[in-house]
Amino acid sequence: MPPKSVVVTGSNRGLGFGLVQQFLKDPNVEHVIATARDVEKATALNSISDPRLHILQLSLGCDDSIAAFTEKVSEIVGDSGLTLLINNAAVMLPYVTKQKPDRKIVNDLFEANTIGPMLLTQSLVPLIVKSAGRPEVSTDRLSISRGAIINIASEFLGSIGDNTSGSGEYKAMAYRMTKCAVNQFTKTLSIDLKEDHILSAGVCPGKVQTDMSKGKGEFTKRSDESSRIMSPGSVVVTGANRGIGLGLVQQLVKDKNIRHIIATARDVEKATELNTIKDPRLHVLPLAVTCDKSIDTFVSKVAEIVGADGLNLLVNNAGIAVKYGSKSQLDVNTTSVVVLSQKFLPLLKKAASKVSGDQLSVSRAAVVTISSGLGSITENDTGSGLFEGLAYRMSKAAVNMFAKTFSIDMKDDHILAVNFCPGWVQTDMGGKQAALTVEQSTSQLVTAFNKLDNSHNGGYYHRDLTPFKF
Incomplete structure (x- = not known):
């Protein structure tokens, strides 16, 4: 009827x-x-x-x-x-x-x-x-x-x-x-x-003759293996004052092949745990991801640190999760990821140009974004759930689309783009009842980062590099 x-x-x-x-x-x-x-x-x-x-x-x-x-x-x-x-x-x-x-x-x-x-x-x-x-x-x-x-x-x-x-x-x-x-x-x-x-x-209405027409291109994803797995020379980790971001920094400082680790916090003075890490390679810089002026200042400082080598790896980790607040969550979790990644393109392209061939890796140039299992549309069988995560789910699904699109747009520039689900982690966001400690999650994540190659470009993965359904 x-x-x-x-x-x-x-x-x-x-x-x-x-x-x-x-x-x-x-x-x-x-x-x-x-x-x-x-x-x-x-x-x-x-x-x-x-x-x-x-x-x-x-x-x-x-x-x-x-x-x-x-x-x-x-x-x-x-x-x-x-x-x-x-x-x-x-x-x-x-x-x-x-x-x-x-x-x-x-x-x-x-x-x-x-x-x-x-x-x-x-x-x-x-x-x-x-x-x-x-x-x-x-x-x-x-x-x-x-x-x-x-x-x-x-x-x-x-x-x-x-x-x-x-x-x-x-x-x-x-x-x-x-x-x-x-x-x-x-x-x-x-x-x-x-x-x-x-x-x-x-x-889906199909391809309709309207003012907003739609098209489809063709692209064949490469699956060739990288011949070498190397650490990135320089890394930026956003939202590093606590939780997964802090854990990633703690794992990265263990790798002596990394020359520069740049960690961000909205208020550097209050980033107590970050400031306790004594390593000359660590640079703790202020960044408010929703403020374009702050981003511009931050990118300029990163450029001074990495110099002519450019930036090898950007880890978009900063994010928020609130029960509603769709506009703020999309700005922090999604729009800011887009803007920050774009602002870093010149430094990423500079790093990528130092290597010949079509090989992709975090040691060349890459953008890794920390997504969430709640970003999966296919795996959504709880709706908003106990956390009332409707807007959060939407922000993470959108960021998954960003990575896929970015991976294709930047393919010719040899910049890798991958999203990861870190698992249910014992952070302020995940709660004390979560299944994984920060160290358990981030140690696996960093190991997975170093294994990334052409076959992973545009993908969405668990922390152990098992594919996650979009």
């Missing part, structure tokens, strides 16, 4: 407008609620004469707009609740690995494509719960005629496994990351709302 009521976001053109037209062909649909940022300019929508069509203003980047929209939808659907929400609205802005870092573009894309749809969905969930809980529906069957959330995904750009073109001709690195995060959102919703009998699914 068709839905009794449906909301379609981004309906003023393209797929959204087409969906509205199709729903209105079904006489069993009582309410079709279409959104546009500027209702007066939604010419095509306004040309439709059908009493079931409600055109409402909605700006996904504005909480007040979402609240006002939810109130109007509630008035329209009444006690029956909302049957179907289709999150279709999205923007696509060009952003590639090899460009000047621009935090605003990345954050704007996440705001429009990821955070906005998430907040709207949460705002409308009570109405969808009301529809799904109607007394006439008593089975456990899920359908769009009961209560459902459908997120419009992207055919290739949201899939990590199918990412074979990197940023590609459409310069879609950041867009890919937003869509990957939405895929994790969809999977988590399906689990969190299961007992409410609400269906959650991502639907």
Whole structure:
């Protein structure tokens, strides 16, 4: 059966407008609620004469707009609740690995494509719960005629496994990351709302002739083995004042082949344990990853330390995990990883150029990002879980897409990119009940770093280099 009521976001053109037209062909649909940022300019929508069509203003980047929209939808659907929400609205802005870092573009894309749809969905969930809980529906069957959330995904750009073109001709690195995060959102919703009998699914519309066209490139991943395994000459570890970051530094100082170990902390004076390490190779520098000025100052200091040799290995470890706070988590865990990695590209390329051939390794040039098992969409079988980690899951899924895209974009520059899950570790984030000590996790991680080669590029691994499913 068709839905009794449906909301379609981004309906003023393209797929959204087409969906509205199709729903209105079904006489069993009582309410079709279409959104546009500027209702007066939604010419095509306004040309439709059908009493079931409600055109409402909605700006996904504005909480007040979402609240006002939810109130109007509630008035329209009444006690029956909302049957179907289709999150279709999205923007696509060009952003590639090899460009000047621009935090605003990345954050704007996440705001429009990821955070906005998430907040709207949460705002409308009570109405969808009301529809799904109607007394006439008593089975456990899920359908769009009961209560459902459908997120419009992207055919290739949201899939990590199918990412074979990197940023590609459409310069879609950041867009890919937003869509990957939405895929994790969809999977988590399906689990969190299961007992409410609400269906959650991502639907790929295919290659459609809209203003936002999509393409797919071709790339064959190399699997040749590295002939030598060597330690990096220089390493940067972010978020090194405690936990996994501190543990990585403690493991790295054991390797006498490393010339420079650069550890970061937001407040160097408070990094007590870091400051107790007495090794002339260790440089403890301040860094606030969400501040571009701080990043620029930090990169300049690293350039002075490493000199003409460039930087061999960047370990993006800094991150936060809070029960909600999607915007701050995406900025710290995802956007900042992108920006910092881009800022270091000149130093990484300098290091990579010192070695001939196509061989990839951390001793040449590499970006390793500490992800999480919660970033896996395939392995998500607990939803938000006890930790209420919806936003955290999304941030880590997006960072997995970043590594895959970066690995393809930087292949010709011979820079390796790999993500790792460190396991459940006894840190402030993991808790004392976690299965692994910091030393157990980080010792395996560092061993795995030194084994990385071409066959691992763009991959997602456990700390022992066992592949992790995206």
